[in-house]
Amino acid sequence: MVLDTPGTSLRLAHDVAEREPGPGEVLVDVHACGVCRTDLHIRDGELRADRYPLIPGHQVVGTVLAAGDAAELEPGARIGIPWLGWTDGDCRYCRSGRENLCVGARFTGLDIDGGYATRTTADARYCFPLPAGYGDLEVAPLLCAGLIGHRALGLTGDAERLGLYGFGSSAHIVCQVALHQGRRVFALTRAEDTASQAFARSLGCEWAGDAMGRAPEELDAAIVFAPVGALVPAALRALAPGGVVVCAGIHMSDIPSFPYADLWRERSIRSVANLTRADARELLDLAPRVPVRTHVTAYALERANDALADVRAGRLEGAAVVVTRRTALQ
Numbered sequence: 387m388v389l390d391t392p393g394t395s396l397r398l399a400h401d402v403a404e405r406e407p408g409p410g411e412v413l414v415d416v417h418a419c420g421v422c423r424t425d426l427h428i429r430d431g432e433l434r435a436d437r438y439p440l441i442p443g444h445q446v447v448g449t450v451l452a453a454g455d456a457a458e459l460e461p462g463a464r465i466g467i468p469w470l471g472w473t474d475g476d477c478r479y480c481r482s483g484r485e486n487l488c489v490g491a492r493f494t495g496l497d498i499d500g501g502y503a504t505r506t507t508a509d510a511r512y513c514f515p516l517p518a519g520y521g522d523l524e525v526a527p528l529l530c531a532g533l534i535g536h537r538a539l540g541l542t543g544d545a546e547r548l549g550l551y552g553f554g555s556s557a558h559i560v561c562q563v564a565l566h567q568g569r570r571v572f573a574l575t576r577a578e579d580t581a582s583q584a585f586a587r588s589l590g591c592e593w594a595g596d597a598m599g600r601a602p603e604e605l606d607a608a609i610v611f612a613p614v615g616a617l618v619p620a621a622l623r624a625l626a627p628g629g630v631v632v633c634a635g636i637h638m639s640d641i642p643s644f645p646y647a648d649l650w651r652e653r654s655i656r657s658v659a660n661l662t663r664a665d666a667r668e669l670l671d672l673a674p675r676v677p678v679r680t681h682v683t684a685y686a687l688e689r690a691n692d693a694l695a696d697v698r699a700g701r702l703e704g705a706a707v708v709v710t711r712r713t714a715l716q
């Protein structure tokens with residue numbers, strides 16, 4: 387499924403040339419690919435690529451078909467391909483353990499063709515073996531919703547009372563990890579979205595309600611997943627002194643101004659960007675021990691536009707996943 391121009395629907399293409407895996411690369415038979423809100427930002431042109439057409443998708447699950455020279459993965463291995471597709475290994479960020487901020491980073495499904503496809507190629511160093519207890523569909527959302535969410539959760543420190551603003555793919559995973567760590571979790575959604583609120587409570591959130599209103603207690607930290615700038619000052623107002631608002635999305639509408647008093651007393655606002663390979667190893671090791679159970683809605687690959695529309699409208703619980711195999715839909 388190809389994006390020819392930002393702002394248009396993806397096009398089913400039968401004529402995309404398959405690329406031989408180069409040195410260090412693997413050719414991958416794609417089984418499933420999770421749908422991320424970032425795919426919507428790419429589709430809409432809020433996030434621009436250097437070249438079009440491109441193939442989106444950065445939560446790719448598949449098996450290695452062939453390995454190029456020096457690629458340290460064997461044919462037959464089931465792997466995941468996440469958003470971080472390549473780094474230079476050499477800039478000041480890479481050299482200080484912050485490859486998520488690499489100045490030359492290339493991202494899957496944006497700079498490198500991604501997983502809305504039957505086959506793809508990837509740099510083997512950025513692929514991960516997947517925990518055996520998960521099916522292809524269930525594991526796909528861990529690869530971005532889970533990884534970025536987990537990195538955001540780490541940035542909340544030891545916050546006990548955690549607010550999740552927007553309860554979609556990422557929040558439904560983070561919620562389970564946070565509860566496992568002994569935190570108390572509050573879900574904040576659009577007031578009228580009672581379905582998401584009920585879903586959040588079913589996963590163990592002790593309260594779910596209107597994001598623009600008041601949670602029953604002050605929060606020690608908030609993670610904002612929804613791409614709505616107005617949620618940032620709302621989350622800030624909900625914080626206890628010393629608390630942090632972590633913005634987990636790659637794009638957000640403008641943040642309205644707010645009185646300094648809301649930030650005073652060592653409250654802070656920060657963003658989380660991308661992932662490191664260490665983040666990926668950490669979550670993929672932790673998830674089966676929680677255990678994280680993902681809720682997925684499957685779409686045939688050629689229905690990727692429907693999947694994106696449903697994510698945009700919030701018409702599903704948990705995560706959307708496109709699958710290349712008919713059998714996986716049954």
Ligand SMILES: [Zn+2]
Pocket residue numbers: 473474475476477478479480481485487488489490491
């Ligand atoms: Zn770098």
Ligand SMILES: [Zn+2]
Pocket residue numbers: 422423424425444469530531
């Ligand atoms: Zn993503």
